[in-house]
Amino acid sequence: xxxSERTEPASLKKRIKTLESQARxxxxxxxxxxxxxxxxxxxxxxxxxxLRTPLAAIITHAExxxxxxxxxxxxKQRDSVSGIVSGGQxxxxxxxxxLTYVRSASDQVNLVPxxxxxxxxxxxxxxxxxxxxxxxxxxxERLNGDDLxxxxxxxxxxxHVLGNLIGNAIKFTPDGGRIWIGFSRRxxxxxxxxxxxxxxxxxxxxxxxxxxxxxxxQVDASPSRPxxxxxxxxxxxxxxxxxxxxxxxxxxELGKGxxxxxxxxxxxxxx
Amino acid sequence: xASPTRILIVEDSPLVTDAFRVLFTEAGYExxxxxxxxxxxxxxxxxxxxxxxxxxxxxDGNGLEILEALRERGSLPRSTLAMTGHSDPKSRRTxxxxxxxxxxxxxxxxxxxxxxxxxxLA
Numbered sequence: 001x002x003x004s005e006r007t008e009p010a011s012l013k014k015r016i017k018t019l020e021s022q023a024r025x026x027x028x029x030x031x032x033x034x035x036x037x038x039x040x041x042x043x044x045x046x047x048x049x050x051l052r053t054p055l056a057a058i059i060t061h062a063e064x065x066x067x068x069x070x071x072x073x074x075x076k077q078r079d080s081v082s083g084i085v086s087g088g089q090x091x092x093x094x095x096x097x098x099l100t101y102v103r104s105a106s107d108q109v110n111l112v113p114x115x116x117x118x119x120x121x122x123x124x125x126x127x128x129x130x131x132x133x134x135x136x137x138x139x140x141e142r143l144n145g146d147d148l149x150x151x152x153x154x155x156x157x158x159x160h161v162l163g164n165l166i167g168n169a170i171k172f173t174p175d176g177g178r179i180w181i182g183f184s185r186r187x188x189x190x191x192x193x194x195x196x197x198x199x200x201x202x203x204x205x206x207x208x209x210x211x212x213x214x215x216x217x218q219v220d221a222s223p224s225r226p227x228x229x230x231x232x233x234x235x236x237x238x239x240x241x242x243x244x245x246x247x248x249x250x251x252x253e254l255g256k257g258x259x260x261x262x263x264x265x266x267x268x269x270x271x
Numbered sequence: 272x273a274s275p276t277r278i279l280i281v282e283d284s285p286l287v288t289d290a291f292r293v294l295f296t297e298a299g300y301e302x303x304x305x306x307x308x309x310x311x312x313x314x315x316x317x318x319x320x321x322x323x324x325x326x327x328x329x330x331d332g333n334g335l336e337i338l339e340a341l342r343e344r345g346s347l348p349r350s351t352l353a354m355t356g357h358s359d360p361k362s363r364r365t366x367x368x369x370x371x372x373x374x375x376x377x378x379x380x381x382x383x384x385x386x387x388x389x390x391x392l393a
Contacts, residue, residue, distance in 0.1 A: 052356070056378035057286035060294065063381040069297040092378070099356075112360060 038106075045102045048095050055095070059088040094230050100160070101215065101232040104239040111154040111243055118195070118264075119145040121155060122181050125162045129170060136175050140166065143182040151193060151264055157240045158264070161248075164233040165197040165260050171229070172258070173201030185266070193264045200257040209250050213238045237262070276392060277319060279348065280304040281311040281334060282326040291324065294381055300388075308332040312340045320348040322388055325371070327355050335369040342370065350391035354379060 062084040064070060073081065103109050119142065126140045133140050151158075162181075169179045179199045186192040204212060208219050215235035234248075241248040241262045252258035278300045282288045288304050295302045303318060305311035308331045315323065315337065327334040334353065341347050350372040355362060366374045372391045375384070 049356075052377075053284045054286050057284065057290045059378055060287070060290035060381060064290070064294050064297065067381065069294065 041102055041106050044098060045106075048098045048102065051095050052092065055088055055092055059085055059092070062088065097230050097232050097236065101230075101236050101239075104236060104243075105215070109157075109240070109243060111157065113152050113154050115150045115152050116155050117148070118151050118158065118183075118193070119148060121159050122162060125159060125166055126181070128163070129166050132167075133170055133179070136170065136173070136177070138170060138173055138175075138177050138179055140170075140179045141181070143180050145181075145183040148183055148193070149266060151266060153244050153264055154240075157243070161237045161240050161262065162195075162197070164237045165262075168233060168260075169197055169199040169201065169258070173199040177201055186263070191266050193266045194261055195264065196259055196261050198257065198259040203254045203256045203258055204250060204252040205254045206252075209252065212250065213248065274319075275299070275301045276321045277301045277303065278388070279311065279314055279318075279320040279323045281323060281329070281337065282306065282354075283329050284326075287326075294384075298385055306330075308334070308336050308340075311337045312344075315341045315348065316344050316346045320346075321350075321392065323348040323351045325351055325353045326377075327353060327366070335366065335371075338370045352384075352387055352391065 062081050065073065066078060066081040066085055100109075122142050122145070126142065129140060166179065166181070173179060177200050179197070182196045182198070184194045184196070186194055204219065212219065213234045216231045238248050241264075244264055246263040246265070248260070248262040250258055250260050276299075278295050280288050280291050280295075280302065282291070282304070283306045285306070288306070292302050292304065300322075303314055303320070305314045306329070308329050311323075311325075311329075311334075314320070323337075325334045325337065338347070338351060347370070351370065353366045353371040353374045354377045355366070355374060356377050363374045373387055375387065379387075
């Protein structure tokens with residue numbers, strides 16, 4: 001025991017009191033932040049829902065015009081109206097992405113696991129992205145996986161994760177690049193499946209490897225950034241992978257492409 | 272001459288209702304609309320409805336309540352297409368169990384919507 005502790009019990013008591021009061025203040029601040037965060041999540045949910053309705057009306061009207069139901073359009077008019085439809089649909093996809101994020105952030109996502117072949121889902125997502133990739137002359141290949149046992153997971157959610165990763169790869173790989181999906185197994189008996197989505201695109205600086213999985217975070221967040229989006233794709237992917245007790249990470253260097261990995265337990269416990 | 276096929280749009284957004292009204296009128300259907308559960312029950316009992324296009328979230332309740340009320344009154348439409356924002360199997364099951372002929376994910380592309388209506392009228 002030091003001299004001061006023995007001789008100054010009063011000052012020690014005072015110090016404890018101060019610390020206790022500071023702890024209370026900190027707790028109050030945390031509670032307030034949590035309440036505000038919940039309010040923000042609710043706001044996002046409401047606004048997304050409210051944006052969806054008029055947008056649906058715009059798309060329907062544009063489809064009516066495009067399909068000539070109010071009279072034939074000339075080819076230029078049809079192209080222009082088709083632009084309204086596809087722009088509207090793109091906007092709708094972004095709103096849906098926000099809604100998915102809100103649901104996952106407030107733990108409203110329920111997994112509906114079934115047994116399925118993950119390679120089938122990968123091939124489906126490749127097909128869905130073929131047109132987009134072709135515009136940039138990108139190839140999307142699946143390297144292996146034909147001999148994998150079925151996984152037990154929520155098929156739609158895993159499809160969503162793959163869609164986000166492959167969508168990003170397309171966005172951040174310049175013309176003529178390469179995107180691949182591969183599988184490997186880890187653990188003593190290969191009980192963990194590692195899925196890789198790789199590309200030889202722009203890559204991500206080491207400092208940003210954590211940041212990219214944070215909600216609303218974009219490496220280039222300026223309004224003039226060349227790649228737009230909600231900034232939620234990877235945050236959602238992480239949530240959905242973690243709901244499956246898996247992990248997600250990236251290995252990348254600027255200018256050397258990116259390799260995103262996520263794991264899924266191969267023999268996940270069934271209910 | 273047979274009377275034209277009558278569609279009842281149950282939807283709380285006038286913007287969406289207007290868009291559907293144009294679509295179905297141009298496609299040759301007779302169109303009626305309701306924006307609340309109460310209004311839909313009234314329209315569904317006082318007129319003959321062939322197809323009901325049903326938005327599930329309405330200001331005064333759940334769209335499925337309309338089906339129940341119309342069934343009690345013996346006024347069920349020939350088919351009911353539910354429109355929902357959720358694609359999960361559980362809410363789909365709930366709709367089908369309540370008597371919907373089909374559950375469509377909003378917004379439904381118009382080609383798909385017209386095909387589904389034709390299919391359920393056949």
